[in-house]
Amino acid sequence: LRSLVCRFHLLDGRTKALDLHPADTAADAVLSLAAKLGLRNIDGWALFEVAPEGERVLRSHDYVADVLTLWELRARSESKSSSSVASSNNHHQSTIPNSPSVDSIATNCRFVFKKRLFRNTNEIPRDTVEVSLLYAQAVHSVVRMDEFPVSERIALQLAGLQAQVLMGDFVEGRIRSYEDVENYISARVRRAAGHSSMEWAVKIADAHRLHGYGKSSLVAKVWYLSLVMQYPLYGAALFPAQYKGVLAIFGNLPILLGVHSAAILVVAATDKRVLATYRYSDIETLTIYPTESLLTLKMFKETPDASNKCLTFETLQKEEIASLVAAYSPQHSTGFAFGMANSMVDVMSTPVANQRPRRLLKMTLEDRLRLHTEVINCRRALVTANIMRKPAAEHQTKWRTTLRRLGRSGKTNSKNNQINLDDDDYSHDEILRNYPRPFWAYIKEPLVSSLLVISDPDLEAAAVTMFEQILSYSGLRNDTNQSDNSSTTTNGSSTSGSSNEDEWCMRATQSEQNQIRQAQAILEKCLGGDADILRNEFFLQLIRQTTDHPIPNSRVNIRHWQLLALACSLTQPSDRRVLAYLHAHLRRCALDQITREGQYAQFALRNLQGTLETRGRRLAPSRPEIAATIQCRRVY
Structure with missing residues (x-):
């Protein structure tokens, strides 16, 4: 393979050309460039790709040739689009300006060599070459970027x-x-x-x-x-951000998040004033979310400022912020690397023009066993507290539907040597013997009585009606006052297909407005001041409907998860045992990062933790709030 001649720009205006092998990585290019410049210490120095879309750091294992290829492909694409536009306008113009060439478009992208990590911001290096490079970067920050007040x-x-x-x-x-x-x-x-x-x-x-x-x-x-160096912002990387909290603790000013070697700074974007400083020693966890441009700081309880224990910011550079924090404070890397749902974040994994899917953390058998045991223990605690209504004897054999049997029939043949966590019948459990597994799992029929022991007949009837509304919201019933039609399966048996279409024969088409109205009607009953027992019943019903569904990605199951995520964003169970069961259920389902069920579980878990911080609310959500939440978008 022929060598590639690459040009690297310095912030003092100079450029250096290097002959690189096509298999050379960014780390190889940094070593070669440092040798050519005479730079003795390359700690903290990195290559940046500067493109019209923005600036990003190249990871050490990124191939320089891959970045150049993407530049060339993008240049050709833009050149073709410009040529087609010019040809379409040919009859309107007597002369057509030449479309930009590949070389001219490629000049919009370049490699820049500069320091990324400033571990000691009060010490001037002894290497004269490094002093010159740092001086040029300081001039660029002061004059061009205006990063200091x-x-x-x-x-x-x-x-x-x-x-x-x-x-x-x-x-x-x-x-x-x-x-x-x-x-x-x-x-x-x-x-x-x-x-x-x-x-x-x-x-x-x-x-x-x-x-x-x-x-x-x-x-x-x-x-x-x-x-x-006298300025606190020296060595800090600044990123545009927006505070997403309820209280405007930073006013209405546009802000920047600064990642410093000792702390995370909140900076006013206009005059570069430092509005707040959060030292790494005061930060308990730093979390980024794989599906949202959000970053959350959770402070230790012993932090003097007791009013701001949890701060959430929205920023498009969350991965680069996480990468810098990991370099400065390795003890915080676990918090944001796994996030709320144990999702591995591949920081700055690809060039700007070609983002690859993030790698997912493998779900181990030990994780499944641990969370499964936690769910079983929560069920034992509910039964031991004598708050669960004992199911009728005839229901113990009829609640498992044909769909669930068919959905799991293939597991026994192919996984005989593995532990099946879903097939325990609790027959040898002294506490759960009278509460078999079907009692806790998804059903399609209305409830005859509430799951909790409710002494008030009016509240008991309201709980049964509430479950019918949940079935109606999910599409399993056409109306809360109308029984299943002739196409609905009876006595737990299904039609001949046992597919998604078989399940959706049981529901009528509902508009989005109908869906939102139904959700509001259900939640209004649970948000009243005297509705604690109904709120606990509501969460238990939703946990049941989202447990062991035969088709995790079906629309019925997703509707149930939407309602649960919506409920978690507004309130929480008043009974600590129900709350523990809800938390264990969400954590167990959040391990699955492939299905939509797992994604909704991650979203609901984040909502629940936010609700526990704010203690929830008493007013029913508005239509925009419901529409955003059921689409996995958080509302602040």
Whole structure:
């Protein structure tokens, strides 16, 4: 294979060309570039891909040739689209401008070499090459990016040192050399001061004479770095974010999240003021979510600021933030790597133009056994507390439907040597003997009585009616007051197909507005101040309907999970035993990261944890809230 000639840009304006093998990775390119520059220590230095879509860091095992290939493919695609547009407009124009060439489009993408990790922000390195590179990066941060709250006085002092590096000692009569003000002063400082270009040139010349005269180039660079290092934001990577909490603790200002070597900072985007500092030692967990652009900080209870124990931010750069935090504080890497649902996050896995699916954590038998045992123990606690109504004797043999038997018939033949967690009948369990497994599992028939022991006849009837509404919401019944029609299977038997169509013969088509109205009607009964027993019954009914469904991805099962996720986003069971059972059920189902059932379980688990933090609400949700929640979008 022929070598590739790649050009790498430095922040001081220089470029370096390297001959790379097609199999060379980003780590190989960093080593080669450091050797060519004479950089002795490459700790914290990295290659960045800068494209019109944004900037991203290349991981050490990314192949440089893969990135170049994506650039070329994108350039050809854009060139073809430009040519087709020009051809369609040919009859409107006498002359058609040339479409951009592949080379011209490719120049919009480039590799940039700069420091990514600043482990010690108060120490200037002894390597002169590294000092020069850090100085160029500091100038870029001050002038181009405006990442520090620099005042006009400090900006002029820095500009004087920068002029000393560029032009040497001050010489009278060279005022024209300072007229390119945009290379010395940031746009924010220029707008705030309101000086003309000539006035700025005079001020920069005076600063050059006062602060730079007599210093060598290296000394001026060290002075420049020493000044910039005084700012708390030096070495922090800044990312646009939006606070998603209920209280506007940061006001209505646009904010940035800064990842520093010692803390996570909340910064005002306009003037770069540090609004809050959260040291890694005060952060209990840092969680990112695989399906949402959200990042949550949970503080220790002993943190002095007791009002902000859990903060959620929305940012598109959550993976890069997580990667930086893992580098600075390895003890927090487990929290965000697995998230609320044990989902592995592949940080910055691919180039911008070609994102690959994230890797999923393998579900082990030990995990399944542990969570299965936790669910069984929660059921024992409910029965021991004498709050569960004992099922009728005839129901113990008729509740298991033909669909469930057919859905699991293939498991016994192919997995005889494995433990089947779903086939225990509790016959040898002293506590659960009278509460067999079908009592806790999905059914299609209405309830004759409530699951909990309810002494009030009115509340008992309301609980039975509530389950009929759940069946109606899922599509298993056409109406809460109408029994199943002739196409519905009776006595637990199914029709000849035993597929999704067989189940959906039992429901009538419902519009989205009907669905939302039904959800509101069900939840209104559970959110009242005197409805604790109904709220506990409601959660037990939903747990039952989402347990052991024969077709996890069926629309009926998804509707049940939507209702459970919606309930978890609003309230929680008042009985601690029901709450423990709900939590164990969600954790067990959240292990499955492939089916939609598992995805809804992860979403419901996040909603429940948020509700426990805010203690829920008493008002029924609005239609937009319901529409967003049933589509797995969190509402704040």
